[in-house]
Amino acid sequence: MQDEYNFDKLDDEMEVELGILSPIAYGSLNLEDLISEFDSTSFISSEPDGLLLITYQDSLFSYIADDLLNIPSTDFIQYFIESDFTLLPGFPGWNIGDTLVLQRSEDFPFSFSQGEKLDSMILDAGTLNFNISSQFLHTGNIIISSSNIKLNNVPFVDTIVVDDASGGFTADRSANLDGYTIYLEDSVGSDSMFLTMDFTVQLINSGAAINAGEEIEINATIDNMDFDAIFGYIGDYELITQSGDLDLGFFQNSLDGYIRFENPQINFNITNSYGVPAAVSISRFVGFKGDTDSTLLTFDSTIDTFGYAFPSIADYINNDIYKDTTISINSQNSNVSDFLAFLPSSIEYALSANSNPEGESGPYNFVSDDSQIDIDFEFxxxxxxQADSFALEEIIDLDLVDIDDDANFIERINIMLEVYNGMPLEIDFQVYFVDSLYNHVDSLFSLNSQPVIGSATIDETTGDVLSPGTKTSLVEFTGDEITALNTVRYGIIRAGLKTPSDSNGDLVSVKFYTDYLVDFNLSVSIDVKANTNDF
Structure with missing residues (x-):
């Protein structure tokens, strides 16, 4: 055998060429999936017919009555019970041990700070404080009562015993008003409300005279008041004042182009249990793109100042005090479509609400201690x-630092993308490869091969999809191109969107439903060439 073959001349160098083809991704995406990639600040829902909605929500504010309305401590009584006659010892009917009764009734103003004219207050807590001094040289009782202060329909009564006949009697007294109702009375020709108090003084003859000008001084305050409910005209309060901002993620990732929504809405969802009418004013609503560019949302007089539902006294009695209102800013009462065409990435707003815009002539008021107003914002x-050249962009991590380790063995990488577009939307797709400083390294598709994924065919009248668009794209990377990718650290995904045009070349507004899909297949083939001398 050795005579026929010379194995010493056999070359031990071997070269292997191999082709590998593998699908690496496939699936279906709808517009909800696409938007979720570019916007994590919204949530996406659908109407009963399947029409997709992007919604941004924020709670503007929530106030309870206890935070807004306080009943101030009231020094409402400084009263003098004075003798206007002299009664000497031995006067008939005025002997030692006899009792002389003095009675007085007085209306005292009950003052507030905002022009309130309350007719009643149910107190969770409160204290009625008395400071009493007597110049009379007799013992006795001072009885303070009011049929305008009641607990379980029983009038308030408090008796102070005068046990010092020296003329220097003093006493401090506090009465608990927890759970009491205070009834206030109006008076013709006055802006104040009044509390009627009754005083009965029983003087027990100690043998001394009663001299004209001698008096009992009574000072009273109500403090530590915490109301369960108040009724009547509560005055002109600034119930709410709020400013803030909201990011619109969908537009934060948009670069340029044109998009116009057909029926956008900005909703103020209000839940209110104040039994008080109010007027809400929007003083500022501005959209910003970047740090400087801005546009103003304008609306007609029905939105500039608006009211909202409030419970009546009958609702309070029936324990049905929570009333809901939605104030909608839309294309019929504002320039919201033009506002959004500006592509604002954030908005700033300011609004306020004042009670009783009609003054005292308006509806009857009530407020309970847990009355609350909640206003939520919904975009x-x-x-x-319809859209044209509307571009969305997203940055992803794409570290290819190790790719050149195998570059010597890879002759070629082919990436094939097959797309079946069931959306009424033309998609111009590209991935840019950039280094750690976001400098351009390469792109998935060259300038002339960047795929435009054609829109599905639509019915121009309804905008409904009739048949999908299709596109197959092939991308090839070789030798030096593969090696250059080792500096890549990020990928920038850019999708340009365009809706179809009608036969006249005008853009058509189209609707996107939950069952509109983009099906795709992504496969890669790698041609490997390896030589044993390379190992």
């Missing part, structure tokens, strides 16, 4: 729009 974008 609803139905996915019904």
């Amino acid at each position: 609803v974008l139905p996915l019904w729009f």
Whole structure:
């Protein structure tokens, strides 16, 4: 055998060429999936017919009555019970041990700070404090009562015993008003409300005279008041004042182009249990793009100042005090479509609400201690729009630092993308490869091969999809191109969107439903060439 073959001349160098083809991704995406990639600040829902909605929500504010309305401590009584006659010892009917009764009734003003004219207050807590001094040289009783202060329909009564006949009697007294109702009375020709108090003084003859000008001084305050409910005209309060901002993620990732939504809505959802009418004014609503560019949302007089539902006294009695109102800013009462066409990435707002815009002539008021007003902000974008060159962009981590380790063995990488577009939307797709400083390294598609994924065919009248668009794209990377990718640290995904045009070349507004899908297959083939001398 050795005569026929010379194995010493056999070359031990071997070269292997191998082709590998593998699908690496496939699936279906709808517009909800696409938007979620570019916007994590919203949530996406659908209407009963399947129309997709992008919604941004924020709680503007929530106030309870206890935070807004306080009943101030009231020094409402400084009263003098004075003798206007002299009664000497031995006067008939005025002997030692006899009792002389003095009675007085007085209306005292009950003052507030905001022009309130309350007719009643139910107190969770409160204290009625008395400071009493007597110049009379007799013992006795001072009885303070009011049929305008009641607990379980029983009038308030308090008796102070005068046990010092020296003329220097003093006493401090506090009465608990927890759970009491205070009834206030109006008076013709006055802006104040009044509390009627009754005083009965029983003087027990100690043998001394009663001299004209001698008096009992009574000072009283109500403090530590915490109300369960108040009724009547509560005055002109600034119930709410609020300013803030809201990020719109969908537009934060948009670069340029044109998009116009057909039926966008900005909703103020209000839940209110104040039994008080109010007027809400929007003083500022501005959209910002970047740090400087801005646009103003304008609306007609029905939105500039608006009211909201409030419970009546009958609702209070029936324990049905929570009333809901939605104030909607839309294309019929504002420039919201033009506002959004500006592509604002954030908005700033300011609004306020004042009670009783009609003054005292308006509806009867009540407020309970847990009355509350909640206002939520909702920005609803139905996915019904027309767009041209509207670009979305997202940055992803894409570290290819190790790719050049195998570059010597890879002759070629082919990436094939097959797309079946069931959306009424033309998609111009690109991935840019950038280094750690976001400098451009390469792109997935060259300038002339960047795929435009054609829109599905639509019915121009309804905008409904009739048949999908299709696109197959092939990308090839070789030798030096593969090696250069080792500096790549990020990928920038850019999707340009365009809705179809009608036969006249005008853009058509189209609707996007939950069952509109983009099906795709992504596969890669790698041609490997390896030589044993390389190992």
